[in-house]
Amino acid sequence: MSSDGDANVSPAAADADGASAEADPVLAVDDLRKRYDDTVALDGVDLAVADGEFVAVVGPSGCGKSTLLRVLSGLEAEFGGRVAVDGTDVRDGGSDAVGMVFQEPRLLDWADLRENVAVGLPADVDPDAPAARELVGDLIETVGLDGFADSHPDELSGGMAQRVALARGLAYDPSVLLLDEPFSALDRLTKADQQDHLLDVWEARGTTVVLVTHDVEEAVYLADRVVVLGGQPGTVEAVVDVDVDRPRERAAPDLVALRREVTAALGR
Amino acid sequence: MAADTRRESDVSRDSDSGRGSATDGSTRGAESHGLGPVPLPAARRFRPLLGLLVPAALVGVWHLSVATGVFPAYQLPTPLRVAETLYGLAASGELWGHVAITVQRVVLGAGLGIVVGILFGTATGLSRTASDLLDPLLQSLKNIPSLAWVPLFLLWFGIGETAKVLLIAVGAFFPVYLNLSTGIAAVDEELLEVAEVYDLGRVESLRRVVFPAALPDLLVGIRGGVGLAWMFVVAAELIAASQGVGFLLSDGRTLARPDIIVGSILLFAFLGNCSDLAVKEVRDRVVGR
Numbered sequence: 001m002s003s004d005g006d007a008n009v010s011p012a013a014a015d016a017d018g019a020s021a022e023a024d025p026v027l028a029v030d031d032l033r034k035r036y037d038d039t040v041a042l043d044g045v046d047l048a049v050a051d052g053e054f055v056a057v058v059g060p061s062g063c064g065k066s067t068l069l070r071v072l073s074g075l076e077a078e079f080g081g082r083v084a085v086d087g088t089d090v091r092d093g094g095s096d097a098v099g100m101v102f103q104e105p106r107l108l109d110w111a112d113l114r115e116n117v118a119v120g121l122p123a124d125v126d127p128d129a130p131a132a133r134e135l136v137g138d139l140i141e142t143v144g145l146d147g148f149a150d151s152h153p154d155e156l157s158g159g160m161a162q163r164v165a166l167a168r169g170l171a172y173d174p175s176v177l178l179l180d181e182p183f184s185a186l187d188r189l190t191k192a193d194q195q196d197h198l199l200d201v202w203e204a205r206g207t208t209v210v211l212v213t214h215d216v217e218e219a220v221y222l223a224d225r226v227v228v229l230g231g232q233p234g235t236v237e238a239v240v241d242v243d244v245d246r247p248r249e250r251a252a253p254d255l256v257a258l259r260r261e262v263t264a265a266l267g268r
Numbered sequence: 269m270a271a272d273t274r275r276e277s278d279v280s281r282d283s284d285s286g287r288g289s290a291t292d293g294s295t296r297g298a299e300s301h302g303l304g305p306v307p308l309p310a311a312r313r314f315r316p317l318l319g320l321l322v323p324a325a326l327v328g329v330w331h332l333s334v335a336t337g338v339f340p341a342y343q344l345p346t347p348l349r350v351a352e353t354l355y356g357l358a359a360s361g362e363l364w365g366h367v368a369i370t371v372q373r374v375v376l377g378a379g380l381g382i383v384v385g386i387l388f389g390t391a392t393g394l395s396r397t398a399s400d401l402l403d404p405l406l407q408s409l410k411n412i413p414s415l416a417w418v419p420l421f422l423l424w425f426g427i428g429e430t431a432k433v434l435l436i437a438v439g440a441f442f443p444v445y446l447n448l449s450t451g452i453a454a455v456d457e458e459l460l461e462v463a464e465v466y467d468l469g470r471v472e473s474l475r476r477v478v479f480p481a482a483l484p485d486l487l488v489g490i491r492g493g494v495g496l497a498w499m500f501v502v503a504a505e506l507i508a509a510s511q512g513v514g515f516l517l518s519d520g521r522t523l524a525r526p527d528i529i530v531g532s533i534l535l536f537a538f539l540g541n542c543s544d545l546a547v548k549e550v551r552d553r554v555v556g557r
Contacts, residue, residue, distance in 0.1 A: 073465050100465045106458050110480050110555075119476065120466050172466055 026051045026086060026208050027072070027176050033080035034067055035233075041067040043233035044081070049176065054202055054209045056223035058216055058262060064234030065212045066103075069178045072210070073100045086175050099174030103181045105161035107153040113140055114149045116164055120171030139167040142201060159190040166198070170205065179211040183218065192250075195222055199246065216266070220259045221250055228265040238265035345527040350534065353527040357516075370501055370512040371539065373429070377436025378497040382490055384437065385444025389489075392445075393452025393482070394474075403449070410442040414496075414503045422508055432504040439500030443492030451485025452478060487551040494547050498540045513539070 025048035032045040041064040049055050059065050070076045071083055074095025088094035099120065107116050117136045118127040125132050140149050143163040153161055162182055169177050179198075183191045195218060202209055213219050219226045223242055230237035240262050244254055327347050333339055334346045345353075357363035388406070392399040417435055425431035455478050463473035505514020513535050520528030 075461055075464060096467055098465070102458070102462070104458065106462050108459065108477065108480065110483070119462065119468065123467050123469055123472070168466070
């Protein structure tokens with residue numbers, strides 16, 4: 001885990017410029033087409049994400065956002081076009097380098113937090129080894145849940161449960177961490193806390209993140225780049241660079257302007 | 269996220285200050301009373317005993333109806349007579365032999381049925397093909413009444429222990445099989461996706477996700493299976509046995525001793541209840557936290 005972290009470009013260096021993504025993208029999506037029976041969900045999506053970059057994908061319901069993540073994470077075996085992670089097609093094991101935080105926490109409710117986070121450990125790591133236990137403990141601390149290692153999911157609030165899911169994703173030490181509307185079920189205040197927390201973790205670890213959301217404010221506040229999916233079937237409508245230094249002010253005029261730009265691209 | 273941890277520490281600080289103020293007698297102590305352990309109201313502690321009220325009344329009615337001649341004593345003995353008979357059997361040592369062999373049959377039969385039930389339930393729960401092949405057959409076999417198997421098992425395995433243990437195993441098998449098979453097939457698709465995304469692999473996802481998720485169903489099945497094992501042991505012992513509580517029961521009929529019959533029935537009720545409570549206890553420990 002640490003060796004990979006060292007190799008990562010710091011998030012500040014991987015700037016929001018589209019140009020950096022073209023250099024040597026961690027995630028490369030070319031002309032992705034995906035259909036379910038008679039319904040075409042995605043029709044020619046292109047996307048390149050650079051190492052350490054934070055990309056948000058926004059779009060209305062039914063535009064194929066979640067389908068995109070399912071393809072990237074290897075949960076959909078059948079699709080057209082090319083999707084590669086670290087240069088390996090997701091159908092040939094490329095998806096092994098992808099971690100995912102689902103919309104719901106999806107925790108094992110019979111297991112304690114330690115065991116839940118350990119689910120994310122790579123297959124060749126023995127979860128009972130001292131090093132692995134230490135790593136899991138560190139991650140629980142990283143997501144701000146120290147003291148809860150032996151608790152069970154039913155003792156946690158929604159926000160805390162979602163952070164366990166984040167720790168599980170980080171334990172996997174993925175090349176790309178996918179987040180599928182992870183904050184959509186949370187109340188406003190908890191949501192803001194969780195967003196800041198995610199930024200802290202991302203900045204500290206330099207993990208490449210692709211966040212799917214329908215919340216334009218969230219996308220603009222968090223991401224280096226906002227990809228607007230739209231239409232039915234889904235295609236990339238626009239890409240908006242968020243060239244604003246962090247820490248950002250949610251109500252800052254430039255963010256508000258970018259929010260308007262994204263909203264306009266959504267056709268609203 | 270800070271909000272959550274803050275809330276936790278607030279709670280602990282509250283209880284700390286509560287304890288402190290109780291000793292120094294400050295006004296804030298009043299709040300802490302609500303947080304302290306409240307002794308159970310006396311009435312609630314005796315609540316479980318309410319369940320004994322109706323059986324006790326029934327025993328009273330039973331005694332009265334025999335004593336006043338509503339039922340002749342050769343058909344229904346008094347409760348006291350039944351107790352005396354059981355005590356006599358126990359004191360002479362005869363009872364323990366019957367109880368021991370019956371319990372042994374139930375343990376062996378239920379054990380075998382549970383093991384085979386787990387094997388088949390796992391196979392059909394995991395594999396669509398195994399389910400398509402085996403499930404229709406097993407679903408129809410489960411409808412055969414226990415007594416219908418007895419002549420066939422006697423023919424195949426003689427009147428020894430094998431026939432009885434196998435018969436009981438058949439009884440215990442079906443609830444285990446049905447519950448586990450459904451439980452495994454019904455494991456949350458969302459959790460299986462988690463296992464897939466994090467590349468747990470076949471064995472690990474079975475060990476860490478599928479089996480723990482299906483464990484409550486398995487335990488429900490085991491509880492049902494043990495219950496059926498007691499039904500099947502009676503069927504086996506009534507017809508072909510020279511020892512056991514079921515034999516005692518039929519012996520009571522041959523000897524025209526209603527006290528032995530009623531005593532054996534009560535013995536079955538008691539033993540069945542004990543095993544059910546034991547399984548329930550195991551289930552509560554494993555599943556309920």
